[in-house]
Amino acid sequence: MDYLIFLLAILHVYKVLCEEMFWDTTVKLAKNMTLECVYPSTDTLTQMEWFKVNAMEKESLVIFNPTYGAIIRQPYADRVYFSNSTVTPNDMTLSFHNASEADVGFYSCFLHTFPHGPWEKVIQVVPPDSFEIDAPSNSDILSEPGKNVTLTCQLQMKWPLQQVTWEKIQPHQIDLLTTCNLSQGKSYTSKFRRQILSNCSQGMRRASIVLPHVTASDSGLYRCRFKASTGENETFVMKLTITDGKTDNRHILFVAGGTVLLLLFVILITTIIVILYKRRRRREKRVLVKESWDTQNKASNNYRSPIFTNQPSDDAREDIYVNYPTFSRRPKTRV
Template identity: 75%
Template sequence: MDYLAFLLAILYLYKARCEEIFWDTTVKLAKNMSLECVYPSTDTLTQMEWFKIKQLERESIAIFNPTYRVILREPYADRVYFSNLTMTSNDMTLTFHNASEVDVGFYSCFLHTFPHGTWEKVIQVVPSDGFEIAVPSNSHTVSEPGKDVTLTCQPQMERLLQEVMWEKIQPHQIDLLTSCNLSQGRSYTSKYPRQILSNCTQRMRRAFLTMPHVTASDSGLYRCGFKASTGETETFMMRLTITNSKTNNQYILFVAAGAVLLLLVFLITTAIVVSRKRKRRRQKRGLFKKEYWDTQNRATNNYRSPAPASQPSDGAGEDIYVNYPTFSRRPKTRV
């Protein structure tokens, strides 16, 4: 019996080591990082606890009870804290400061609620150099707040699909939105804190993701991934932008008003320049005409009075042109 029990224990350990942990969110290791855990329901929270998942055990990090409040375990007491925790809050986000390589691994946010029982979210912390960087998007969708948005993607490969996955990509973390096992026709319930609708049927060739009543927080980069029965994979990146129509209209009006103002300034400036040019031309034509008639009069009279008797003393009869030519007032000598 002892030998048989020993063999069973070995098989159990082997199975535990080989079993793959399924996680909801991947977070990039940072000196100050937050592990987001927001319970999406309005159930009554009776108790919650954060664990670090190791191969054969779970190491307790922190525990919260509405009656007894917060207890931080060693050696995490000086390195972790609850970011947004209140008596009525469903946000159990745990924040690390001075995190290091020893904090890489899997974490569990485990809640006891009433009346639905337990709820768990698993988070994987990976090294910063191993974090997957988002690639440029293949398409861009723009919508307004309050509307329903549907993202679709269709694989190019002709292989029989085995799995379809939707994720939201952020600079510091990747959230699993939905995962569908096509061979079993079964989808995984995401821990993402918003309502999401997607299709999951055998032999489907097109995947969609619907988010009802979108808000500005839904803007971002989304990834649709396919996995064939042969192991072949294919991914598509889609960017979603939620804009405020009122803000856009105000911006458009502001830009239009600015353009009209610039046009008016340009037209006024052009009119002033043209008016000045025309005035100068008229002045030049008047000057040349007066010079011509003065020359003709001098040729006819063949003399000029040295000092006209009726010339006003206050200069009221002087010409306004500053460039008017002057002539000598000395009388000609008769021979």
């Protein structure tokens, strides 16, 4: 009997070591980082505890009770604190300051609730060089607050699909929203802070999720990843923007400002053209006046001082002088 118990213990340890850890959120290690844990339901929180998950055991960091408060274990007493537990009872987000490489690993946010019982969210902290969010968007989606937004992606290749995963991408963390195992037609919805509706069925080639009653906090990048049974992957990224009154006003002001600037530019160009045209007309008018004035002066000078171009010869002048009748005056005689 003892041998059977020992064998079962060995098999359990082997299973733990070989089992792949499944996590809901990936966080990039930073000196000041936050591990988000928000219980999405309205159930009553009776107690919660944060663990750091190692290969063989769970190390307790913090335990919290709504009546008795929080106890922070050593050596985390001076490095971690709750961010919003006093403001929102179901928000057990844990913040670190002076974090280091020793804080890389898996963390568990374990809640006891009434009446639904235990609830757990697993977070993976990775070094900055292992955190990749290079995801240019394939499409932009615009919506108003309060609407139900559907995000859809269509598989292009003819691969035998194995899994479809939806994620929300942020600069400091990546949240798993839902995963669909196509071979079984079963889906897993992660411990995201808001409700996500998804479809999951065998043989599907189109995946979609629904975000009911969106708010401004839902804006961001959403990634859909198809994984084939042969190992190939296909990824689609959508950018969702939830507008509000301020955004609309900024957009209106931007458009109105652009229109005014364009109008002022047209008026400026028109004014310059008119000024240049008037200057040219005045210049032409001055030239015409000057030419007319020069012509009048020339005509006046010709009238006052005639110029004979054909002067008579000396013989002709002598002939005129000889034949020109002259009258002599006789002296009177007295009687």
